[in-house]
Amino acid sequence: MxxxxxxxxxxxxxxxxxxxxxxxxxxxxxxxxxxxxxxxPVERWLALAALVFIYFVRVFVLRGFYIVTYGMGIYNLNLLIGFISPQIDPETEGPALPTKSDQEFKPFVRRLPEFKFWRAATKSVLIGFTMTFFPMFDLPVFWPVLLLYWVMLFTVTMKKQIKHMIKHKYVPFSFGKKKYGAAKEGSRPKK
Structure with missing residues (x-):
């Protein structure tokens, strides 16, 4: 042995x-x-955009691998939903004590953090790109139907997500630190 x-x-x-x-x-x-x-983060997302562009050029030149692209699109849509969803869903959280929601600060915590979203999306594009080198993944399909179905799925999913955002009053995006108006010279208390 x-x-x-x-x-x-x-x-x-x-x-x-x-x-x-x-x-x-x-x-x-x-x-x-x-x-x-x-x-x-800007450089990472630009690198991912470049990878996606290269992938789409390859798919366009080969005129195939539409099933791989569709699967990659569905996977990345699922990642996007996790990215813009709160970690704790108010609908499934259960009953809560009454609070003054206007006064209370609740930071938005994502279900899928930005870095993990970027990393998973990059992996999916690299895997999809690798699959384009193997002809067994190039299944014959009528691509306009797949594109139409994906656009419909994206629209319905985003509509549902936006309704959820409006209902629970959260915004999944923040653009830096909040800036407040500058204090006037005469309005500062003197020591």
Missing amino acids: KKFYEDLGAEEGGLAQKARVLSSKLNQRLQVLLDKSTPK
Whole structure:
């Protein structure tokens, strides 16, 4: 039995050990790159937009892989819904004590944080791009039907989400720190 495992490279310095070390080093380098990109959201989203553009150019040139694109679109729509949804849904939270909601500050906490949304969307585009190199994923379909169905699904889903936002009075987007009007010279209390 020991011979069997030695043939697989389980001994010290074997092929399996080298593969684990290489995999560990690659994961560490990937994590370093991700850590460096965390404080740069604009650059990350621009890189994702470039990847999506390259993907669509490839699909356009190949004139195929519409099922892969449709699946990627549905997956990214699901990610978007998680990104614009609150972590705690007011409808399923249950009964709460009465409070003065006008006075109370409740920060918007997303169900899917921005970085995880970006990372999952980037993974999906890279996986979809990789799938375009394998002809077995190029199933013959009439793409206008898929596009129409996706647009309809997007519209219905966004309508439902916007109604939810209006009903529970939350806005999933904030554009930096709130700025208040400058204090007038004469209105400051003197010490």
